[in-house]
Amino acid sequence: MLTIKDLHVSVDNKAILKGINLTIKAGEVHAIMGPNGSGKSTLSKVLAGRDGYTITRGTIEFMGQDLTELEPCDRAHAGLFLAFQYPVEIPGVSNVQFLKAAVNAVRKAKGEEEISSVDFLKLVREKMALVDMDQDLIYRSLNDGFSGGEKKRNETLQMLMLEPTLAILDETDSGLDIDALQSVAKGVNSLRSQDRSFLMITHYQRLLNHIEPDFIHVLARGEIIKSGDKSLAQELEAKGYGWLLQEQADECE
Amino acid sequence: MSANNLLEHYKAQRLALAQKPTNADWLTSFTENLAQRVEAYGLPTRQNEAWKYTRLDALAKHEWPAARKQAIAALPSSVAESHKVALVNGMLDEAHSTIADLPTGVTICPLTQHPQCETIKEKVITHYTHNQPKFFKACSLFEIEHSLVISVDANTVCERPLHLHNLLHADETASSHPNVIILLGENAAATVVESFHANEQQHFTNQVVTIAVEKNADLTYIKCANIASQTHCVTSHEVMVARDARFNAHSLTQGAGLVRFEWNVALNEPNAFASINGLFRGLGKGQLDNPILIKHKAANTQSVVNYRGILDDSSIGVFNGKVKVYPDAQNICAQMQNNNLLLSERAEIDTKPVLEIYADDVKCSHGTTVGELDEDALFFLMSRGIDYDTARAMLVDAFAHSIYDTLFDSTIRQWLENDYAN
């Protein structure tokens, strides 16, 4: 589904990612962990197509297409979803209006009919219940004045509505209380299927207790320095990142 | 302007100063330029946007000869524990000042005696070359040579507040033009209180205060005037704020004469901050005029302007505030608020909070309200046995208090509440 080969990315001429290789197959859940400043968020932004990130080397292939050629909204149409670390507030645009525009844009790209208002509202209500979201929030301005937990629930709701092929969760768990975390996890787990994949980017192991990954990668200094199964997370939790960095330094010598 | 507008005489009198030979080239060219400005602009009229709501009638009745040097018996009350500075008719009165024990690095003296006289002159002249003064400012700047300088050297913190008494004391109709320069070096910090006082004659003070707050320095400046109907005061504050520096001003005016406190603040470098909290209370035929201009010239600068006006009798209050965000000054945060209470049938408030924005990454807001005392609150207090006058005073004080609350120094607050306000 997603194949990243030798990806080098720089921001303002400063190299951030230095040769990432990662393959995600349909139905897999991957987690990328790593210390602050390791390049985790850069990876998510490059995948979604944010301006200002220059790919200096390497390729990204998504569903058989060269992802780097696509505009951000075309990537969304192709089924790539990013749950933002910091969801953006847009005063004046109501949540429901926004959701409907997004759902219809994605449907249209797939050649499907626009959803009727009745069906849409029914669907939104259903999905909101799934993530324990206050129903009033859909009539408020998008993320405007939402609490941290409400914003992350809203990100999950959007994911549930858009039903992406690949969902990238960028630090979705940071700063969340346990209730909100469980709601978000419930939403994600309900979407898990044979043909849908997830890439979770996180600093903490806590999220992985609720959404069990198939693979874990450790990103440090712009490279994946270790990959393994979920037991790696426990090891990281116990020992921190220090031993890995040390291990890598040893190898370099 | 009518022929019997005596301000024309004032103008002629000020211009005469430019004719006097000086013994310094810088001064000659500076005053020549000022004279040109005075001639070119002439007296402000209400056609001029900055003077749209200001009636100069009270000033137009006298010629305002310059006050002479005069001795005073005693200073009015001062902020507790402060270093006192007496400026009488624009001249430093050392006998009534307590500046002998100033901390190292803090200097208070006339410009010409200041150890860094040349640097200061340079800074001030450059400023007024780029910010050409108009009528009143230029008329006052003729006295630049006699400026009082308050300077705090780099890395110096002046712990106790400096209390500058700005007095006009004369037995006849008179004017005074006290120029003050306040300089805070890098990382310096100080609190300056300046209060006006005049004896019971027709008096007019036309003052320019030039302030430079250097990198990461912190200046709190409390400026207050509580004046009677025969006293008038036009003051311009020209403030330059450098990188990471903070300027906190409190502009407190009260009275029955004309008081115009102008604040012209330039946030010249990134991360500079300025706040001005103002309270104006008009009585009698008082005219309280508050022109404010905040210039966001650099990125990441922030400003907060919050004024409250209370207008009683036939007084007129004016709030004329402007926030200007220059091109490329991104990530700006500016707030401006002006709330007003009209207490009498004849009182008037004119308020004009302007935003002029030439950059896109800005978060600016402003708000104004005009209203009268809350009848329900008044009724409630009276139903608890409090008489009308007391109840009214309580509510007015409550309205004013949010401005006092912005003052953190309790000794200054005490002085303001007990001595200044009454």
Add this chain to the structure above:
Amino acid sequence: MTKRSEKVETADPIEEFLAQDYEHGFVTDIETDALPPGLSEEVVRFISAKKNEPEFLLEWRLKAYRHWLTLEEPKWAHVNYPKIDFNAISYYSAPKSKTDGPKSLDEVDPELLKTYEKLGIPLREQKRLAGVVAVDVVFDSVSIATTFRETLKEAGVIFCSFAEAVQDYPELVEAHLGSVVSYRDNFYAALNAAVFSDGSFCYIPEGVRCPMELSTYFRINAANTGQFERTLIIAEPGSYVSYLEGCTAPMRDENQLHAAVVELIAKEKAEIKYSTVQNWYPGDKDGKGGIYNFVTKRGDCRGDHSKISWTQIETGSAVTWKYPSVILRGDHSVGEFYSVALTNNYQQADTGTKMIHMGKHTKSTIISKGISAGHSQNAYRGLVRVAAKADNARNFTQCDSLLVGSKCGAHTFPYLEARNKTAKLEHEATTSKIGEDQLFYLAQRGISADDAVSLIVNGFCKEVLNELPMEFAVEAQKLLGINLEGSVG
């Protein structure tokens, strides 16, 4: 301009006319009966004679002209434009076939009718808006035809061109003309009073609720022509009218002047709702050409419990200078101003309102939304004045600015003057931007940049758009989107 026009398949004229950047840039090639450029007392007399005007009107025009000569062009607005040579403008331009005036639509030059079809104006009664809106069309300086006159007549409503009103109802015109906007009011009002050539006239008798929306479309066609129309609406006690105004002009390199005057009079318990969608040619991407739109619009809430409401969507013109105002003279009268002003490229707008509270218990609301993009400058200027005798006046003002791109300017100049202690005035203003973060967020959810801008802009303006009659709201919403296309990205 490709994407959007591809989407439009139906031949809906309004859809079509909205489908392009500035589609209205065609020039109708018909003979015009125009005066050579220049302004003098003779020109004023010529216009008046041409229209066979009664003596009082000629006198009034001449007084205005003489007063105008004593005035200087105002300079205080936050706009810059080269000095206008008032002698290079032609003050009268009428389609030739109009000399005798068409008696019915069938006599109107078919070229003209085609022009309106291109504009999407439902001049023919069987068109889309048939039965909903009565339309008067002002082309350059003269009014061409008014639809639905018969239906309106049954209700007692007079809706006709100004010139016809002068002929048919001179006493109504004489009694009300200039009573809201005196020829002494300002430079452009004086000019308009001297040389106005036509416009719309509307009279709603006592107790009548006008059975349909009334609408005027203004179009400037001939080059070097100034358009100086004059609109007068009189709402007698207890009546109601909703009036819509649409404006277009062809693309030309040189600037064209538009200096209209609108006077509204609402008597006791009467209500006038006046909506404008202004889409004059704004000039090209480099700021060349476009209309100078210097308009004086004012309503007089003359009677107690009367109400005047202005709604405007301003997207066109190179320079706009316009402050639809309300004089709240009657007790309990209500004034409203809802505005969206959008500027792009090198457009400049200085617009806002004046609410003059004179009666007791008067109430005004101002909602202004300014959107600046490109290199444009957009200023809100508003005055709320409470006179000494206006007890219990209330005002609420909200003016917000939205910046798109970093080369534009957004300015707010509110004036509040209160001389009565029982006044309660509130003013709030904010400035914000459409940022890259917001656009990226929406793009990640599959919404294209242009759609994202529309979504944000329409959200930003919705309080104003909600005030427009349905047909206009749709039109306005699309206009906003079109005018911002390509400004982000």
